[in-house]
Structure formats: C-alpha cells, structure tokens
Amino acid sequence: MLHRIVTLIVKELQVLLTDRQSRIILIVPVVLQLLLFPKAATLEVKNNTLGVYDRDNGRESVELIQRFAKAQAFSNVLFFHGEGERTKAVNNQDVLLAVEFPEDFSRKLAAGSSPSLQVILDGRRSNSGQIALGYLQDIITDYMQQRTGATAANVSTMVVRNWFNPNLDYFWFIVPSLIALITNISTLVITALSVAREREQGTFDQLLVSPLTPGMIMLGKAVPAVIVSVAQGSIILLGGVFLYHVPFQGSLLLLYASMLVYIIALVGFGLAISSICATQQQAFLGIFSFIMPAVLLSGYTSPVENMPQWLQIITWINPLRHFNVIAKGVYLKDMGAAEVLSNAWPLAVIAILTLGLANWAFRQFR
Secondary structure, three states, X not given: OHHHHHHHHHXXXXXXXXXXXXXXXXXXXXXXXXXXXXXXXXXXXXXXXXXXXXXXXXXHHHHHHHHHHHOOOEEEEEEOOOHHHHHHHHHOOOOXXXXXEOOOHHHHHHOOOOOOOEEEEXXXXXXXXXXXXXXXXXXXXXXXXXXXXXXXXXXXXXXXXXXXXXXXXXXXXHHHHHHHHHHHHHHHHHHHHXXXXXXXXXXXXXXXXXXXXXXXXXXXXXHHHHHHHHHHHHHHHHHHHHOOOOOOOOOHHHHHHHHHHHHHHHHHHHHHHHHHOOOHHHHHHHHHHHHHHHHHOOOOOOOHHHOOHHHHHHXXXXXXXHHHHHHHHHHHHXXXXXXXXXXXXXXXXXXXXXXXXXXXXXXXXX
C-alpha cells in the first residue's frame, strides 16, 4: 500500500516539476510577490501632495507651512489662490489634504489666542487622510508648544516604545504575513487543479480502476502540495531575513509544525473544490471564490476585532486567520508554544473537517 501511495506522489511531483509551465507557475509568482508585495501593498503615508490656501500670508503661517513641507508624508506643497482652485484639486485627487489659513491667523497668534485652521480631507482615501492629518496635528502641537515657551516642567512628556517593530518598518508587518498568504494561494492552486486536471486529460478513470483506494488517491494528491507549499514558505522566510533584513525571533520548529497543520487544512479545501469541478477552468473559479473572502476575513487588511460580531464568528473557519497570527507572532516576538497551540488547534479542527468534506465530495462526484 505504501509503495502505491509513494508512486502516486512521485507521479504528481513529476507533473508539477518536469513541466516547464508548471515550474514557472510555482516559482515566478512567489518571487514576484516577494519582490513587489512589500513595496506595493503598503499602508504607509509618504510622498503625498499637501494643498495650502494661505489667506493670511503672515510670518507664522509661512513658518508652519515650511514645517508641513518637511514632513515625510508630503513631498510636494501645492499653493492655491482661491477656493475654486482648492475644490478642483481635491476633486481631481491632486492633493491628499488641503489646509486653509484664515486671514487673522498670524494676528491671533501674536495676541496669544488660538486661531482655527480648516483642513479638507479626501474621503475617497480616508485611511491615508486620517494618518496624514495626525502628522499635521503633531506638527502644529510642537509649533504651539515652542511659541508658548513650554518646557518639560509644564508639558507632559510621552515616551513611546514600539515593541516587536522598533522603527515601525512596514516590511516587518508585511513579510511574515506573506508566508501565510502565498502558501494559501499555492496550496489551493496545486490541490484544486489536481483532480480537475485528471478529469480533463481523461486519466481520472484510470486512477479509479487502479489498486488505489479513494483515500490513497487523496493522500497522493495532498502530499506533493504540502511539499511544494512548505518550500515556497521557506523561500519567503529566507527572503524576509536576507532580502528585507527582518530578524526572525522565534522557533523554526513551531513555525514549520503549525505551517504543516495550516497547509493540510488548505489541502482539504482544495481537494473539495477539485472533486466537484469537471474542468480546470471551473477549479480556478472555485479557488478565487475562496481566496478573496479568506484574505479579507484573515485580519490581513483590517483587524478581525473591527468586524461585526457575526462576521468574527465566521472567520474561525478561515485557516488564514489563525496562521497569520502564528506567522507574525513566531517571526517577530518569539511566540511561545502555548500561544502557538491556542491558535493551531483551530487549524487542526479545520483540517479534520475539510479533509472529511473532501473525502465525501471525492466519493460523491467521482
């Protein structure tokens, strides 16, 4: 029995690795995502354009504008000479924020009062706008403290320490998540196309009349996906350490053990999709129908805690949610075995359920 399973595993690996197009699909997307994803999928606010409508033109407003221009969030300052220009710039997304200084801004500051500033945000880029607004508020606060002669004696000092990411480098957030994200995609693609490819090529019936049982066929389809996905996860791990210099803090044993459970859970989903699809095109549609909700409900783009309660419950059946926590925790903060286990046991439950579902689907739709 073991010899038969090993033979099928070798055959599946040969299909994946000896075909030039299959090798390209397995290697090139991983490398491209490793090179492009951390730089493209960033939530940092940099190199934006700040719009300024200075109706005051006093010394204080000019000094404050100069401070705005030095902020990393703004690489360009666009000056307006009327409300019409400001409105047009915001409508055309030429500026992220538009600041308006009233005519009495400098006079009120000189008199010791607090003048108001109007800031217009582009609601179409609400997240970036709110972050950039925070930068402006910090600059204004520092400026006002200096003008009033505030000292350490009358201004409370807040010392901020960023644990697990001291410099708030966005690569430190994105790279560990890529381990979960890319293995998710590759595992589903390999497994979901396996049975559908056999049906399309007319070799599926030959498997059914062979001495292999349905369980043995499923195992033979699953193991190559696990091997390839672990290899791709290792590429991302090495790229994070040596290419992006994100230090790996935790245990490789814990990471790879949880990765295996995670991939097995995904294998169940992939085989279930593959079992009910007659063609590879249908399998591709099934993959992407699963991947997009899985990414959105994983906490990768937005925290799970921000979602409605009923949606948070649904996320428990998403393997990507649990392994994303493990990958970032082990990578960045040396997550302990007990904490890894608390996030890994749901993966084990999902794996048992999805493999059972795949076995049922395999028998029903063969």
